[in-house]
Amino acid sequence: MPMLLEYFVTGVEFTESPNGKIIALGNDFGPRTVVSASKEVILAAGAINSPQILLLSGVGPKSELEALGIKVVKDHPEVGKNLQDHTLLLNNWIINDKGTRDELSHNPAFAQQQECLYNPNKAGRLSNTIAQSIGFFRLPSDDPIWSQPGIVDDCPGPNSPHFELILDDGFASTLYPEPSEGNFMTIATVNLSPSSRGSVKLGSSNPFDAPLIDLALFVKEPDLHTAVAAIKHARNFLTAPIFKDYVLGEWGSLAQAQTDEEIIQYIRNNTVSAFHPTSTLAISAKDSPEGVVNPDSTVKGIKKLRVVDASIFPLAPAAHPQIPIYAIAELASETIAGDYKLNARL
Numbered sequence: 001m002p003m004l005l006e007y008f009v010t011g012v013e014f015t016e017s018p019n020g021k022i023i024a025l026g027n028d029f030g031p032r033t034v035v036s037a038s039k040e041v042i043l044a045a046g047a048i049n050s051p052q053i054l055l056l057s058g059v060g061p062k063s064e065l066e067a068l069g070i071k072v073v074k075d076h077p078e079v080g081k082n083l084q085d086h087t088l089l090l091n092n093w094i095i096n097d098k099g100t101r102d103e104l105s106h107n108p109a110f111a112q113q114q115e116c117l118y119n120p121n122k123a124g125r126l127s128n129t130i131a132q133s134i135g136f137f138r139l140p141s142d143d144p145i146w147s148q149p150g151i152v153d154d155c156p157g158p159n160s161p162h163f164e165l166i167l168d169d170g171f172a173s174t175l176y177p178e179p180s181e182g183n184f185m186t187i188a189t190v191n192l193s194p195s196s197r198g199s200v201k202l203g204s205s206n207p208f209d210a211p212l213i214d215l216a217l218f219v220k221e222p223d224l225h226t227a228v229a230a231i232k233h234a235r236n237f238l239t240a241p242i243f244k245d246y247v248l249g250e251w252g253s254l255a256q257a258q259t260d261e262e263i264i265q266y267i268r269n270n271t272v273s274a275f276h277p278t279s280t281l282a283i284s285a286k287d288s289p290e291g292v293v294n295p296d297s298t299v300k301g302i303k304k305l306r307v308v309d310a311s312i313f314p315l316a317p318a319a320h321p322q323i324p325i326y327a328i329a330e331l332a333s334e335t336i337a338g339d340y341k342l343n344a345r346l
């Protein structure tokens with residue numbers, strides 16, 4: 001079958017077998033094209049669009065679907081729930097260094113020189129990556145947050161990090177324009193093990209309408225506590241003797257955020273998504289009533305339908321998600337190939 005590019009998937013069609021099992025038939029690409037699956041349907045649209053497609057297809061919380069006039073194929077209360085995302089806060093310091101990435105925008109002659117170095121030989125300043133250094137850190141086991149009633153550590157494991165520092169030699173911001181002069185160091189603080197849980201819902205039954213995404217950032221106390229700790233850790237890092245006379249001061253509203261209350265307000269005003277959404281179709285044990293997909297990535301209660309993307313993580317990986325997503329894809333491909341071989345022998 002040829003690959004179909006630039007088609008907009010509007011849903012998955014289902015039928016019901018004589019023994020009552022719900023079976024996925026194919027992907028509906030709109031009013032003109034329905035692609036039937038000879039073996040099974042695999043959703044890999046990501047942690048936002050995979051639950052959106054299932055909801056549009058009638059797989060999701062019954063009350064939400066009925067409220068939008070969508071026929072319920074399978075009442076799956078957790079579809080679109082459990083949304084997790086890493087947070088990103090870009091903090092800037094003014095530094096005593098004329099060789100930062102800022103010079104590419106401040107000095108046209110320098111920028112042209114670097115292009116001449118990079119284009120033929122991939123050398124010079126443009127060959128450097130963004131975020132040259134990263135560090136992963138845990139909150140201490142005796143941190144006061146863990147002694148508060150009802151607070152649990154949602155970190156995936158005892159050696160997994162709670163937050164990350166990402167260092168870059170230049171000004172970086174998702175909210176503010178680059179200053180016209182000056183040289184900067186950026187330390188991004190990232191929450192890696194969120195306790196807060198958001199959701200993906202439908203605003204209407206129209207597949208061309210964007211879903212309603214609630215990231216629910218900082219809803220739970222440990223997330224704010226971790227974000228404050230990360231900023232304090234970054235500040236402490238820059239007190240090392242090697243940075244004397246190199247770091248000149250903090251830039252923007254970071255400089256005014258000194259008390260915990262001021263730091264929290266700074267965090268709320270400047271934090272954005274790290275664009276790492278996960279867990280909206282969480283995996284669970286095959287016999288578990290919770291979760292949406294089984295360990296073999298099949299959707300619970302539906303035959304011939306799998307999900308293979310970041311939506312099936314039960315918890316957000318406490319790391320950059322690219323490699324864990326690769327791992328999920330490799331495992332799913334081996335499982336699918338194994339299932340097909342077994343069925344062929346039977």
